Amino acid sequence: MIAAVMYAIPAFVLLVVIEALSYRFLPDDDERGYDMRDTATSMSMGVGNQLIDLPWNLVSVIVFAGVYTMAPWQLSATSIWTWVLLFLAExxxxxxxxxxHHRxxxxxxxxxxxHSSQYFNLSTALRQSWTTPMTSLPFWLPLxxxxxxxxxxFLQQSVSLLYQFFLHTERVGKLWRPIEWIFNTPSHHRVHHGMNSAYLDRNYGGILIVWDRLFGTFAPEGERVVYGLTKNIDTYNPIRVAFGEYVSVWRDVRGAGNWRDxxxxxxxxxxxxxxKRG
Known part of the structure; x- marks a missing residue:
């Protein structure tokens, strides 16, 4: 998974620059565009994510290989149906x-x-967690x-990540209706990044949006999206961005009145x- 994403990094950076320039020469009052400090923070988070993911990927390979040896059968990579099934399963x-990870x-x-940026552009796609490589591992082991x-x-994960990079933009409006119905699009993903009450916890899909439609978590883009968190962190410090919520969790756990809380x-x-318990 790492290799494909790392090879794409120069293209990501180039596309971020092109999109930023597009706001300079083709401004739109309804779009937030770029902020240098915000973009620098997003880039820093992306670099940190890759530096951590590189050694962690070795752990992932060993764990996945071990689980794969226990599989009751092994699907053929030469069958087109294996790839189709993998696409849907992944x-x-x-x-x-x-x-x-939202709930x-x-x-x-x-x-x-x-979700900590109050901007929505291609650089936001690079604002990745430094701990998600660890928290994500168990979810894909069943495959x-x-x-x-x-x-x-790993290859299909890379395809999904590459696809999702292009969802983080305001420069693309709504697409042809059949595409919007089946696939995740910039419009759907803008909703996902919104702090509007109508948009909270909506549109979780990766490449397809049909899962959200099936499981009742879909919301179309309507009112203007306000990006960020319901309580924004208001910092450009990468360390605070990476670990601030963990500190808050630890503080709440230590202050809990009992083990259930x-x-x-x-x-x-x-x-x-x-x-709220009940």
């Missing part, structure tokens, strides 16, 4: 990985990094147990309080 896996606070502490070769899983702060949704 995208569904991403949906649930993404959804749980379980200890996982959200990792994923919140990606190896189903008999998909690990290298195929402590577990609630860890595994409940973001914003959970003991008064």
């Amino acid at each position: 995208d569904l896996t991403y949906y649930w990985f993404h959804r749980l 379980v606070r200890v996982l959200w502490a990792s994923h919140v990094v990606h 190896a147990l189903l008999g998909f070769p690990p290298w195929m899983i 402590g577990l609630g702060h860890l595994f409940g949704p973001p914003g959970w309080t003991s008064q």
